[in-house]
Amino acid sequence: MTAMTSASPRDYSLTGRDAQLAVENGLAAAEWYHTEIPRKQMKELMQRSDQPAIRDTIIWLGALILSGAGGAWFWGSWWCVPFFFVYGTLYGSSTDSRWHECGHGTAFRTQWMNDAVYQLACFMIMRNPVTWRWSHTRHHTDTIIVGRDPEIAVMRPPDLLRVVLNFFGILDAWHAMTDMVRNAVGLISAAEKTFIPEQEQPKAIRVARIWLAIYIATIALALYLHSWLPLMLIGLPRLYGAWHHVMTGLLQHGGLAENVIDHRLNSRTVYMNPVSRFIYWNMNYHVEHHMFPMVPYHALPKLHEMIKHDLPAPTPSILAGYREMIPAFLRQLRNEDYFLKRALPPTARPYREELHNDNPVAAAAE
Amino acid sequence: MSDWVEACAAGDIDEEDVMRFDHAGRTFAIYRSPDDEYFATDGLCTHEKVHLADGLVMDDIIECPKHNGRFNYKTGDARGAPVCVSLRTYPVKVNAGKVLVQVG
Numbered sequence: 001m002t003a004m005t006s007a008s009p010r011d012y013s014l015t016g017r018d019a020q021l022a023v024e025n026g027l028a029a030a031e032w033y034h035t036e037i038p039r040k041q042m043k044e045l046m047q048r049s050d051q052p053a054i055r056d057t058i059i060w061l062g063a064l065i066l067s068g069a070g071g072a073w074f075w076g077s078w079w080c081v082p083f084f085f086v087y088g089t090l091y092g093s094s095t096d097s098r099w100h101e102c103g104h105g106t107a108f109r110t111q112w113m114n115d116a117v118y119q120l121a122c123f124m125i126m127r128n129p130v131t132w133r134w135s136h137t138r139h140h141t142d143t144i145i146v147g148r149d150p151e152i153a154v155m156r157p158p159d160l161l162r163v164v165l166n167f168f169g170i171l172d173a174w175h176a177m178t179d180m181v182r183n184a185v186g187l188i189s190a191a192e193k194t195f196i197p198e199q200e201q202p203k204a205i206r207v208a209r210i211w212l213a214i215y216i217a218t219i220a221l222a223l224y225l226h227s228w229l230p231l232m233l234i235g236l237p238r239l240y241g242a243w244h245h246v247m248t249g250l251l252q253h254g255g256l257a258e259n260v261i262d263h264r265l266n267s268r269t270v271y272m273n274p275v276s277r278f279i280y281w282n283m284n285y286h287v288e289h290h291m292f293p294m295v296p297y298h299a300l301p302k303l304h305e306m307i308k309h310d311l312p313a314p315t316p317s318i319l320a321g322y323r324e325m326i327p328a329f330l331r332q333l334r335n336e337d338y339f340l341k342r343a344l345p346p347t348a349r350p351y352r353e354e355l356h357n358d359n360p361v362a363a364a365a366e
Numbered sequence: 367m368s369d370w371v372e373a374c375a376a377g378d379i380d381e382e383d384v385m386r387f388d389h390a391g392r393t394f395a396i397y398r399s400p401d402d403e404y405f406a407t408d409g410l411c412t413h414e415k416v417h418l419a420d421g422l423v424m425d426d427i428i429e430c431p432k433h434n435g436r437f438n439y440k441t442g443d444a445r446g447a448p449v450c451v452s453l454r455t456y457p458v459k460v461n462a463g464k465v466l467v468q469v470g
Contacts, residue, residue: 046422111446133447141432200450294421294434
């Protein structure tokens with residue numbers, strides 16, 4: 001097996017040249033590195049519990065209802081702004097981690113609870129629950145493999161305008177809406193067909209039709225009331241509240257290696273404040289999550305302590321993450337082969353270097 | 367019908383857990399249920415050929431460690447995305463403290 005070399009300009013299409021190259025090079029559905037953990041400890045880490053997620057969901061929905069009610073109550077005055085700031089962040093950002101964790105089925109022990117929160121969060125974050133379940137499966141199989149991973153947030157060379165616009169959900173929401181309408185009329189794209197099994201595709205179409213009906217009803221209510229308020233509560237929060245999930249989401253893999261089969265090289269663990277960790281459901285422990293997706297969000301800090309000797313030093317803060325990521329993005333505008341090469345501590349098992357040399361000349365030590 | 371093959375000692379598997387068993391170039395997963403019954407299935411997930419023995423047993427469910435796909439290990443039924451194809455199951459019996467699997 002070899003790393004893909006000198007494939008510039010990259011073809012991120014799931015049906016293009018690099019998709020075929022990834023298969024030929026053994027990067028598709030490959031065996032990935034993971035830190036050794038004794039079975040007994042792994043079982044303890046994987047154990048499911050309803051209690052933490054029920055507590056967090058009560059807080060989450062309670063805050064969502066109270067902030068939304070406050071925004072509606074003060075609608076028409078500037079006092080509504082802080083309420084909608086909270087409501088929007090909960091609606092347009094915390095749903096990113098809720099769909100994700102419940103999609104893995106690890107948030108709750110009881111499966112119907114995972115399914116219920118998954119469906120609600122998917123609606124709010126505007127991600128078709130069928131399409132995104134399967135795209136995320138591929139993301140975990142082929143994490144940041146060019147041509148295979150449908151969830152690469154920042155491709156090379158980086159489209160920084162797109163990144164900035166997505167802090168306000170603009171392009172993501174536009175694409176989500178056009179995808180929803182396309183699915184609702186019964187069309188599944190060629191890219192979607194590469195990762196959604198045929199028997200699942202009708203489910204994606206059915207969900208899109210239900211969502212389209214909800215949005216049409218919301219728009220109709222807004223027109224009837226001659227007020228933006230219904231859309232401030234349903235739909236628009238995906239835009240004005242997207243900032244936090246984009247801020248944290250870019251840190252997951254931004255600026256790091258492509259086409260390696262070791263999550264220590266292409267994922268980033270970042271220490272974050274408790275509020276962000278609540279919104280993000282501990283996905284700041286992202287190397288750990290990718291290496292062991294069976295471990296529930298509430299056990300990730302413990303997993304981190306257990307395996308950090310084998311991982312690159314965590315990024316100490318969100319700010320520190322952006323301080324390394326933004327210069328890397330800017331440099332990739334001039335040289336798209338550049339990436340941030342992760343350094344492992346002496347206690348870690350070494351890299352398989354041949355998987356980390358997609359352009360040794362351009363690679364830069366942190 | 368093939369012979370019964372000794373997979374492991376009954377005490378080798380904790381309750382509500384799973385163990386890998388390789389035989390004649392094939393890999394199996396041997397389960398011990400919370401009710402202290404033993405079961406066997408193919409050892410690899412039907413989705414992407416990951417060893418189920420690294421997964422999590424909850425009641426009568428085995429969850430794949432890679433993508434969290436779920437099977438009922440007693441019947442082999444696929445129980446949730448991303449798995450769509452059920453597992454093959456194999457008869458199991460315990461004799462003199464040994465777990466035997468009919469691997470034919």
